Amino acid sequence: MPRLPFSPRKMFSLVGEVSSQIQDASKLLIAGTDLDAMERVRAELSRDCDPGAAGFLLDTAQLAAGNGSIPAACLENTAVLVLVISSGELASGSLGERLEEMAGTGVPIVLVLTEAPGMEVSFPDAGIGPRRVVGLGPDGIPSTEVLADAIVDAAGDAAVFLSSGLPALREATCRQLIRRTARQNGVIGVLFIVPGADMPVMTLNQARMVLRMAAAHGEPVGLERALELLGIIGSGLGLRALARQAVCYMPGPGWAVKGSIAYTGTAAIGAAAKAYFDGSARVTPSRLAGIVEKLRKLRG
Secondary structure (H helix, E strand, O other): OOOOOHHHHHHHHHHHHHHHHHHHHEEEEEEEEEEEHHHHHHHHHOOOOOOOHHHHEEEEEEEOOOOOOHHHHHHHOOOEEEEEEOHHHHHHOOOHHHHHHHHHHOOOOOEEOOOOOOOOOOOOHHEEEEHHHEEOOOOOEEOOOHHHHEEEEEEEEHHHHHHHHHHHHHHHHHHHHHHHHHHHHHHHHHHOOOOOOOHHHHHHHHHHHHHHHHHOOOOOOOOHHHHHHHHHHHHHHHHHHHHHHHHHHOOOOOOHHHEEEEHHHHHHHHHHHHHHOOOOOOOHHHHHHHHHHHHHHHHH
């Protein structure tokens, strides 16, 4: 395995950083006036979940008809408020003000509509865009994938902790981690001019991504896990070395090639790590051989 371009001390620091994130207990609060719809949302989020974890991570609050206020005590340690509303509430002229008031607490909101409105719904002043609005299907059940994407988008870093106990969120959380880290490394590949100067930053980003993915799968995050992920990260070093070689052979601006391969290489490492934690594949550097071969073709 190639020598990693950062010190063990930085790896230990990363372990501490991720460990502290998953120790910050937070929950999802499902609120609304329709108890049946709220329970269907809760059932989807608690799918394949340990009952004890579901009880700890999922809370509900029934609201009085026409009264959207939520007691401050209910919002303590809440990562995301999942608000279930009916078509009648959506048509209410006061909904926007109520949502702005709720958003003023600092808790991000995901809207779940009990009926399709036939139009795009968003409340920008309350921080609610189309990605955070979910409709129940004709069977009254929300799409788990769409609901998870909306919650993970709203939860931010708290999604890692939530996913550790709610398997329904793991797929969306891993996609977000891979996409975000790949974009960061793509930008780093473009900005760094001195050869090799990008490697420590990019490798630490990848290590952070993989550790968070481990935590999202409920895996213990410690030095043993950190050492195990070195094999995954080591695979990425070959991709970056190849990127620097490819720049010499590719027509056009070298910064664009470096950025593209940095993005692709990071995404490949994320996909390999996800397969590992899902249990569908055992990750070794050779598992990325196919992607490396594709990148070699860039050299012509």
